[in-house]
Amino acid sequence: MQRVLTILIFLIFLLAVPTVAAQESLVISESDSYVIIAQNSVHEKIILKYVVSQIPDYSLTDSIYVYGSLSNVEVYDSRGRLSKTLTPMEDNSTRIMFYLRPTLVAGDRCTVTVEFDKATENSGNYTYRIDYRWSVVPVSYKVVAKLPQGYTLLGSTENYVLHTEESGDMYLRWFGTWRSRFRTILAFSVGAQSQEEEKAPIPYLPLLAVSVASLIAIVGLWKFRALRKAGEVRPPEKLKALQKKPEVPKEEVKRILRMFTDNEGRIVEELLKKNNLTQTELCGKTDIPKATMSRVLQSLEHKGVVKRVGYGISKKVILTKWAKRWKTE
The missing domain is CATH 1.10.10.10 (Winged helix-like DNA-binding domain superfamily/Winged helix DNA-binding domain)
Structure with a gap:
C-alpha cells in the first residue's frame, strides 16, 4: 500500500512540474480587459501581453480563471487560434488553459487574446460579476467596462474611475499592479427605451418643418386677430x-x-x-x-x-x- 502511494505522489509531481516550469518562463507585462455590457449578455475580451524569460523543457502554457459559465470562448494570437482547454472549477469559475506557440524563444514577446460571452443576472435590477484570477501575476492590469446609453449605474463593489461620453455611453475603469485576482460586481438598471431591440429613427426634419409651420400659423392668427380687434382688418x-x-x-x-x-x-x-x-x-x-x-x-x-x-x-x-x-x- 505504501508503495502505491509513493508511485501516485511521484506521478502527480511529474504532471505538476511542466506547468510550473512553463509558467515560471512567462511574464505578463500587461493585462487589459474590455467588458461590453448589454441587457442580457456581456462580451469580454482579455488581452495578455507576454514576455518569454526562458525556454522550459516543456510546452509554454498559461491559464486564467474566469468566474461564471462561459460561451463562445476564443483564444488566439497574431497568427491565429491557439489550442485551449476549458475546465469548470468548484468555486463556479472556469479555467481557460491555452498553449503558446512552440517557436517562441527567450526574449520574445507575444500577445494572447481571450474572448468569451457571459449572461447577466436579473433580480429587479441587473448585476454582473467581473472576476479574473491569473496564474501568472501581471505586472499591471486594466479593466474597462462600457454601459451604453439608457443604462443607469447603481454601483460597484470596487472603486472606479467614471467617464461619460457625449453620446451617453459610460466607461468604468479599474487599474493596478501586481495583483493575482480582480473582482467587482456591477449593479445597473435599464431604461424603457434601452429594452427595445430596435428603435425606429426619429424623423427630426419632418418634425422640425411641422413645428415651424405651426408656429408661423399661430403667430399669423394672433396678428390677424390683433389687427381685426383694432379695426384695421375686416373680413x-x-x-x-x-x-x-x-x-x-x-x-x-x-x-x-x-x-x-x-x-x-x-x-x-x-x-x-x-x-x-x-x-x-x-x-x-x-x-x-x-x-x-x-x-x-x-x-x-x-x-x-x-x-x-x-x-x-x-x-x-x-x-x-x-x-x-x-x-x-
Whole structure:
C-alpha cells in the first residue's frame, strides 16, 4: 500500500512540474480587459501581453480563471487560434488553459487574446460579476467596462474611475499592479427605451418643418386677430355689410332719434343712411363742428351706439350691432 502511494505522489509531481516550469518562463507585462455590457449578455475580451524569460523543457502554457459559465470562448494570437482547454472549477469559475506557440524563444514577446460571452443576472435590477484570477501575476492590469446609453449605474463593489461620453455611453475603469485576482460586481438598471431591440429613427426634419409651420400659423392668427380687434382688418363679407344701405323704417327711426340730443340724433340718422363714415364726412353731412363732433361721438360710444375704428391716419364711425338692429325692430 505504501508503495502505491509513493508511485501516485511521484506521478502527480511529474504532471505538476511542466506547468510550473512553463509558467515560471512567462511574464505578463500587461493585462487589459474590455467588458461590453448589454441587457442580457456581456462580451469580454482579455488581452495578455507576454514576455518569454526562458525556454522550459516543456510546452509554454498559461491559464486564467474566469468566474461564471462561459460561451463562445476564443483564444488566439497574431497568427491565429491557439489550442485551449476549458475546465469548470468548484468555486463556479472556469479555467481557460491555452498553449503558446512552440517557436517562441527567450526574449520574445507575444500577445494572447481571450474572448468569451457571459449572461447577466436579473433580480429587479441587473448585476454582473467581473472576476479574473491569473496564474501568472501581471505586472499591471486594466479593466474597462462600457454601459451604453439608457443604462443607469447603481454601483460597484470596487472603486472606479467614471467617464461619460457625449453620446451617453459610460466607461468604468479599474487599474493596478501586481495583483493575482480582480473582482467587482456591477449593479445597473435599464431604461424603457434601452429594452427595445430596435428603435425606429426619429424623423427630426419632418418634425422640425411641422413645428415651424405651426408656429408661423399661430403667430399669423394672433396678428390677424390683433389687427381685426383694432379695426384695421375686416373680413370682406362684413365690410360689404357695413357699406350696404339698409332700408330703415322711418317711423321707427324717428322714435329712436327722440332718445338722443339734437347732434346725436343727426349723427345716428346719417349713419343709418350710410354706415362707415369718417368724422370729417359726418361733420360735412351734419354741420357739426369738429370739436363738438368729438364730444358727441364720445357720448354715443359711451351709450354703446357707435364705435370708432382706425382708418389710416383718421378714424371711421360705424354703428354697433345693437344699433344696426333698429332697422328691423
